[in-house]
Amino acid sequence: MTAGRSWQGNWKARLYARVRERGFDSLTAFAESRPAVPLDQLAEELGKDDIVGIQVMSGLLAEAERRRQVTRFVRDVLVRQLAESIPDGWPVKMDRESRFAVAAALGCWYADTPETHKERVEQAGDALFANPPPAGWRPLGPDDELLRTLLPDEEA
Structure with a gap:
């Protein structure tokens, strides 16, 4: 995998599409279903070749800010x-x-x-x-x- 591929296109849309494909309405819900799993492993579950841990973390932080958590x-x-x-x-x-x-x-x-x-x-x-x-x-x-x-x- 090339790290640059993860940033190609609309990675946020891709990230959330993968979360929805797995039956979750938010990235937080997906992450909470996998407690204590490192962010890089969560990213790999969502897209081994085109999602990275920092993207998962960024999405989780954005959701936490919206929820004031x-x-x-x-x-x-x-x-x-x-x-x-x-x-x-x-x-x-x-x-x-x-x-x-x-x-x-x-x-x-x-x-x-x-x-x-x-x-x-x-x-x-x-x-x-x-x-x-x-x-x-x-x-x-x-x-x-x-x-x-x-x-x-x-x-x-």
């Missing part, structure tokens, strides 16, 4: 990042390799976060390192109790 979207992106970087859950021991995997997930999460939420995400990431969750913790969705404590909803 950006904080929930931000938590969801973390869940998907953690599932990709530490699929077996939070490390038992924070050695060099596991620290790198966690830091990579948190760094990608921060990079993918809208500016409006960057400060809160940085604080949440710091809190996860300062007070690590139990070994094996693996949030299965954006409504995970710990995640809601770290990043409570503030949209009205």
Whole structure:
């Protein structure tokens, strides 16, 4: 696959057509049916050769903004990042390799976060390192109790 092919034509129309073909009325509904699945894998399900993860993320953010649920979207992106970087859950021991995997997930999460939420995400990431969750913790969705404590909803 060439990355450029994903951006050819009206990729948003193509993305939403694929979502509807699968019986969903929104990209969010499609993503919620696959909790903790990394964005690149969602993109591959929708179009292995012509949809990429950043397009899925962009669509999910746009829908979250319309629904005034950006904080929930931000938590969801973390869940998907953690599932990709530490699929077996939070490390038992924070050695060099596991620290790198966690830091990579948190760094990608921060990079993918809208500016409006960057400060809160940085604080949440710091809190996860300062007070690590139990070994094996693996949030299965954006409504995970710990995640809601770290990043409570503030949209009205």
